[in-house]
Amino acid sequence: MTMHNPDELVRYKTPEEILGYAKDYPAEVEIRGRLTESTIREISKVKKEPEWMLRLRLKSLELFNKLPMPNWLQGIEMLDLDTMSHYVKPDIEMSSSWEDIPKDIREYYEKIGIPELEAKVLHGLSAQYESETIYHKMKKSLEDKGVVMIPMEEAVHKYPDVIRRYFLRIFPPSDHKFAALHGALWSGGVFVYVPKGVRVEAPIEAFFLIGREMESQFEHTLLIADENSYIYFIEGCTAPMFKTFSFHDGMVELYAHKGAHIRFTTFQNWSKHVINFNNKRAIAEENARVDWVEGSIGSMLTYVYPSTVLRGRNSSSRSVVFTLAKGPYIKDSGSKMFHIGENTKSRIVNKTISMDGGINIYRGVIRIPYGARNATANVECESLILDDKSFAYTYPHNQIEEPTASVSHEATTLRLTEDQIFYLLSRGLDEDDAKNLLIMGFLDELFIEVPFEVANILKKVLEIEFEKLGGVG
Amino acid sequence: MSSPSQVLERLRDIPFQKIRDSPTVKFYTDWNVFESLLELDYAEEYSWETDFIKFEPDVIMFSDRVEMVSDKVSATTLTGGFKEYSEVYGRGDEFINKMEAYHRFRNNYILRLDFDVDIDSYTIVSPSPKGYLPNHLLIDVKEDRKVTLNLVDLGLEEGLKTLFLEANVADGAELKINYIFIHGMGTAAYNEFISSVGGSAGLDFLFLGFGGRMTHIRSNVDLVGRESRGYTYGSLIARGDTKTDVITNVTHHGDYSDSILSVRGGILEKGYLVHRGAARILNKSHEASTAVKSYLTIFGERGTAHSIPMLEVDTGIVAGASHSTSVSRLDEYRIFYLKKMGLSEPEIIDMLLRAYVEYSGVAEVFDVDWRSLVK
Structure with a gap:
């Protein structure tokens, strides 16, 4: 089935039904079982990597074995890496034409409208299935401006000096156990370089799909915006339904050089059979700006904390995070801002909706060490709880050592009140429409951050999620 | 009495803190300070007369005895130590950390005060020790009684203090605690306040504090009854090289329960001040309302302020949670405005500090000479 119109999505009862159950697709290479040095060597060999990358992987594995399991993680006990596939290379050659992609696989992307989105909005698209990129295309106009967008593996061979300078330097594997695991097993993802002064106004997208159960996906996105450049990057993820579960441990590293502006938007709609761990960090140099938008709808467990190191003077960053915890699932999210340079600014907006027993947890850090003069930070958290079975927790840390800094933080936990609904009923709306309007208003800041076409798909997916409330949209 | 070495042997495997506080700051409390003082002997010399504050003691608590200056209320002293305490109150031997266990094992007596009459003012003094001073208080406010308790906690010498207060506020009762702590650079203090508030009862926990070498204060209020109320207002000043970590927690069990946790702090010179405020509304507590507020201002050039306000809401039937x-530093515009009104910069700082000191209302109770304390 080809999905040409997002309105067609609303006929599904749950977002999982859109993709249905996972289909068997043959793998050319599959590496699974106990995670050892030989596992790493085998992956590196399949990828024909240079020696320095193998050493980086082995060092990361060593760190993974040494680092303790983060004790604040809830619900991750079921994850037994020794029973998972660490690397799966599907039996598909990478192509720049959807026609070359096998029908069963292509259908996944079509059902959620990726080829249509590419045609209408995107200037570049990289689609990953399992552990490897299977589709990759960038418009010639960007190529002419010197923009580089290639699969990460290709970048390792083509630009080794650049990769060695940035790869796992923005988010070191020593940070925590799952960053180390990613460093050891990374596969797939995309490398993007925007030359000085170039503006990539139309978004480019990377889309990641996990196609089989008990599989781990470790894609790595590295984006470098050179001086005074601009880029808008969208990242999407999804998965069909599994009988057991799969695991995602991706990483995004962004580097905004002087005066550059990076907008990085993620929409995650994994099925409820995916444990989703995300590692996202940016460095902003002088006058640079990094904007994160994180829309987290699906998954069984999600851990995601976009963070920015505001290294340069006058650098700024904003992070807008929306999470929906529906059903007995956990969304553990938040944003972190580390102010290093003078006159730096950050803003965090975190909105969560909990329903049907869902648990939302916000963890945030604002850190302003001595010397980061005149830094300002603003944090707003809003949690909407739609029933009596659901939960919302906020754990912000504001750590200030600089007397010239200014930090403010506000948070509220709300419900849809009878007064609000009554007011809208008195204006002529029925109860479902009133609830829909209130929820859409709550999410307004998210929708205005994304292109109309993406917002439209997002609204439809949410409409399915909020079906009990009468649908949204 | 247990010797420090015997106790430390029993505590060997209990950590000061199991879980790190944040990805960037491991522990907000400098536990090394406590570690270095655990072998102190019990204090034998004390002082409680000071020009900084004015008060008339009703009770003075030493490490091995209690001096009842007045007989306003019924007092019982439990001297069976931790064993007796566990038997009487059914508490197990699980400790949240090493300092709590240390206090339990080295504490020599528990003072129990039963308030079955209304009391306008009752002042308990934990004096400044040379050495180690453990104090443990049980406060029971009977149904429909109104009690105001003044608690003076001094630490002006070289010493270590652990002060525990457990309060039970019965249905319809009102307990107001005016707590002042003045600790110097020679004192480390680990204090815990645990309160349970019944139906239609209220607890006002008001404090003013000048932390010392390392002052760790933890307050947990359980709003158990329907329409129970727990208001915590605090004023904190971190001076010189002092370090203060204050945790104010409230848990809502009862329907229509109401809480406010509000702290204002000023950081002078190289002062270090942490305020953690956590409000939890349990699933069974419907239509509860809570507000956590923390406003810290850095006056000094090398001050550190950490503010961690936490909310845990387990129900959608909530009246309000925020x-x-x-x-921030002193706002330039605020200074400019006040200068324009004819005030000099020292006068402005004096005025703003006064606002912080007097915020909780405790300064007035003890007629605090805060300017001398700040100096």
């Missing part, structure tokens, strides 16, 4: 914090 937190707000700010950490």
